[in-house]
Amino acid sequence: MPNYAVEVKDLRKFFGEVRAVDGLSFSVGEGEIFGLLGPNGAGKTTALRIIATLLTPSEGEVRVFGRDVVRDKDEVRKLISYLPEEAGAYKYLTGYEYLSFMAKVYGVSDEAVRDGVRLSGLGNALGRYVSTYSKGMKRRLQVARALMVKPKLAILDEPTSGLDVAHAVYLRKAIRDYVRKYEVTVILSSHNMLEVEDLCDRVALINRGRIAAQGTPEELMSEYRAKNLEEVFVRVVGDALGLD
């Protein structure tokens, strides 16, 4: 039986009458970069929040390195690092103070902070208050924070959301190099097909809370006879959304 970093089995999450996730099942192998793709409201963020122990499943089961995210949530939190889509940092801390605080929370050495400094690429700006940072700088700080502690699983929700091309390219490279070097398993969601194609070993397309298609980018492109993932996406979920 293979060792899975993440196992999601028949996961359902209801908010009143709304079925945010409705029978989601997938698994992520150790050291893999796994992408969740889907339109707005497909249930990506809800699924990631459940894996990150922030929400509990209404039905189904989620395991992270064999630990149940409900019963063993304290254990799971030690293994993961979660980057929400909209994550802020304390504005009256300097970037360096923020990284140091996070290193202390995870009980990792100063070497991790030095990694964070390198990963962020913010240089001397780390000595300034976070309130002076641009959106791109804040996101770089957040990605550095999430990865520098070398979690066994990094959960990245739209890691390059809202960034300009230069910042997005920088971050993609930083993520790819770092997780390969330290064998960090990554599960990420994104709307950026180029990013997913570039970063992910395997991809799951989610629609209405369920998996609509799953495989490596190459497999999916071949299966749907598409030139790129964007075409796959439109063919898989476009009909459901009423797109041509």
Next chain:
Amino acid sequence: MLWDLTKKELRNTLRDKKIIITSVLMPLIIFGVMGLVYGFAFSKAGHEVKESVSRIREEGTIVVCSMDSGLFTNLVVNFSKSLAHEVRVIYGCTESRIPGLLAKENITLAVYVPEGASENLTELKPVKVGVYARTDKASFTSSMTLNSLMSAYTTSLTSYVRTKILASKGLQPSEVISPVRAEEKVFFRGAITEPNTLSELSGSLIMFAFAPLIVVSMALGQAASSMAVENEEKTLEVLLSLPISRIKIVLGKLMGSLVVVLLSTISFGAGLAIYGYSILYSTTSTLSYAGATETQPVLTASVMTNLINPWFVVTLIAGTFISLLGVASLGILLGSLAPDVRTSSTLVGQLSFLVIIPGFLLVFLDLSTLGPAGQAIMIALSPFVAPILILKAYLENIPWVTPATLLWSLAFAGTLLYTSSKLLNSERLLTLQHKLLHRKLKTRVKTKHKQ
């Protein structure tokens, strides 16, 4: 155009129920309650004066401490017998013995008659007597009662003496206005002081009671905004995903908020020390019996020194800390529900009555007038303003109130702390926030439909 802009502003503002509650209902409730409290306090004080006079007749003791053995002393004794249940006369008694007598025995009033009083009376010279009342309570009611009691005694004694003596000499009482000049003093917790001191003390201590009220309100706002800012700055989700226990997160917030509030408390303490020092060493001019102007301190140092004992200071500090802990926990609860600092400020404004109303009640109402059941209700209502309750209980000499207040406030703070940490179970918190947001959206949609 201006009217359209104003109309838009009014619609946008007044349709928010929170604004109506904060701006219209809260002042109405707070000042309405304050009016009721004032009225209650005054009527209670008036009732207490009547009660105290009848108590003297039933069980009161007046001691006449006299250096005179003639007619005047007899008149004072006879007059006192018409007032009190028991009258004792000590001849050859110097004025300096009076504090000792008042300290040891349960005496309502002590009257000092100086040497040569009877001769003075015969020669139609005014007689100066000392009227001493004893109390252990520094409160609005007790100072009003004492002043009324002593004033009534002095006026009646003067009238009695005038009628009896002057009539025997064939003179009309109106021919001599005041044969007795009384110097009224109060024996308060081991020290002799001016009657005004007590009312000054009660008045001045209102400010001391307001200080915790302000500090506690600040703690509520500070803790709420420290949590709401986590939502506003989008840091909460990351915080909740970190390998830190919920109780540690809440305690970290609490300690951070308390340190900030502590700085304010120290600043308030310094301000109050200046305030207290100014009162302690300020002087006032009073007209003495001889018609000369005397200058004396308003609050004698001995009264203040007697007031401050270590147990009181310890309980006051403990009460302040516990109240701050409770109110900061409540602030964290409110702040965690608010999506931003502005909403948390509104929530804090709406719930500030939990602090303000019991605070005002305690500042202006005398606990001794409420009886044990009323005092227990005040304790139950005041977990966030324990220091005011402790201060009042100490000044009014109601010992059981202090430990009961500390225990109740501690239990309340502990419960709130536990609830806050439970709420930080992210599922519950995010669901509650979602519900609040959903309700807000529903209201907006309804408003749009109406338009």
